[in-house]
Amino acid sequence: MNTVIDTIVIGGGQSGLAALHSLRERGRTAVLLEAGEQLAGSWPHYYDSLTLFSPARYSCLPGLAFGGDPEHYPHRDEVVAYLTRYARELTRDGAQIRTGARVVGVVAAAGGGFTVRLADGQRMSARSVIAATGSFARPWLPPLTGADTFTGQIRHAAGYRSPEPYAGRRVVVVGAGNSAVQIAVELAAHARVTLASRAPVRFVPQRPLGRDLHFWFRLTGFDRLPLRRTGDPVPAPVLDPGRYRRALAAGLPDRRPMFTRLTADQVEWADGTRERVDVVLLATGYRPNLDYLAGLGALDADGRPRHDRGLSTSHPGLGYLGLEWQRTPSSNTLRGVGADARHLVGRLTARLGTGRVPART
Template identity: 40%
Template sequence: MTQHVDVVVVGGGQAGLAAGYHLRRQGLDFTILDADPAPGGSWQHMWDSLHLFSPADHSSLPGRLMPTQPGEVYPDAGHVVEYLADYEKRYDLPVQHGTCVDAVRRDGGRLLVEADSGRWRARAVVSATGTWSRPFLPAVPGRDDFTGRQLHTVSYRRPADFAGQYVVVVGGGNSGAQIAADLALYGDVTVTWVTQRPPRFLPDDVDGRVLFDVATARRRALEEGRSDTGGVASLGDIVAVPPVRAARDAGLLRVRPMFSRLTATGIQWPDDSRSDADAIIWCTGFRPALSHLAPLGLRGSRGHVATAGTQAVGEPRLHLLGYGDWTGLASATLVGVGRTAREAVRQVTGLLR
């Protein structure tokens, strides 16, 4: 049976919930379809030691401040999961968990959303599936030859899983730095951190609050026709959260340039020397999870859907929310997605009415 609603939101993580909050305020008939069996979005899949970059009161969705976590300045991932679950319940958001959306198609004057548990005809769709379900692995020579363990950020949980091993962490962003530090501070893991370029640490007093302010100032400057300030990228790449600072200051973060290939037993460096490794952890980022939109034929040669703000250029009934700056400033963050969600829902409401 096909159900009829005003709006279907695909994805029940932070972006989907922010959209749901504003849809509720507009009085629209909507449903949120989420592949995860429980609330919390991608936060429920993070590694054990992960903490936010910002304090709780700067990590909130619209309408509800995140409560502080006792004993923590920067809340951990478990606290975020609890917050998102409470948020979903507090605003009575109609999230159907355990529902995987396979396709979104045009169906006359509506969009047809096909999922493993049914079909919905909607006047508009908000895609908020994020990137966590689509990890990126680079095509490094010899990757298939390596006989040790290979995993991506999405599968890392705790350093004890690598006790007594030689581990290579690949990636010069926040995930690479934090996982390398997590392993190095454990003490029973030999860690080599490999990056394409020397890691650039942000000043130690910079956290998510400063990053958001800097990004906002850059956007305002560009909108007003002033010169580009460079934004966050001008400051550095890695937030020096306490564990990263501790490992760095103790000299435990041993960084080497990118290796040339993997071998059966480890890695080969550009000078042809070799190092053994038991595991490679690829902290090499993600791509937008957009396969459900394939029937609409909107993706360009680089895989992105062309958008004006959050609205798909080739399908005005579709909005993309929370995938990064290309769908709204800081829209992939807890604190940033609310503003973008409000604007997306404003446009959806105008279209429907």
């Protein structure tokens, strides 16, 4: 408690690592705290077949290329290896990273700044804090009429790994975004699957005119547009090489409007028919995982951060990284979080009135 750190970064995934890189570029003393033992965020816990929707050339953090064919679409395990390598390079360069350091609370310090409390009872002081813990640990479960009487299983896609446990079962996947469609199509080869959503699935060609969509995003500047959304997330269009549209057209899976209720072991569809279902799998997104800030008063009643493009509107020196639509459409992606990190660190430095610290030599 006698040493005051410039910045404590909470979370060792893509957002936290990008923040640490930007802080070191500005010569600020920083410590990254990661609750787990691996520095790859939520990536090791995603489903086995997950593949990025952006090519390797657009899927890297500042200072380190992804590697391999720049036009290939990296698999989940490639991303884990890349983030592990990124953390290792930061450590070799002198960055302070602590694993097994779970933050359980952040409070405002009497003399300014923050006190960060760890699960082991340790306390640390910092002039600023960057919350970069993502949202995977807080899956959103929408209210479903009759859920309390349903005898089947209701699961969130956060717990989905592979289709084998669902073989031969009747499954309804709820959602219309990329993950919902990917999982439903994969499951349809092993089970009888319906994709249920409130609105039709919107498809976007992954490679229009022979170039990946993200090439056109960069060319037009779309990824850098200062666009933000408020309220509940809206499913993004599904980036499709053609496979997913063909699968839905063939009824593998079939797509239906959202069911109206659950009852006993059945779902009731919009036309009033009922059907026995074994599993309802919710691919309905996530909410920011920021419980450790609850006592600080920085969150609204729904647990969402009060912020302006990542900078807290309630507490000087508090920032966020990795929020969906935080500053641009790509804010919570590998391709976008680096730019957000530079933006946030610059604003934090200016707000704290420290000016630019000379960079390391």
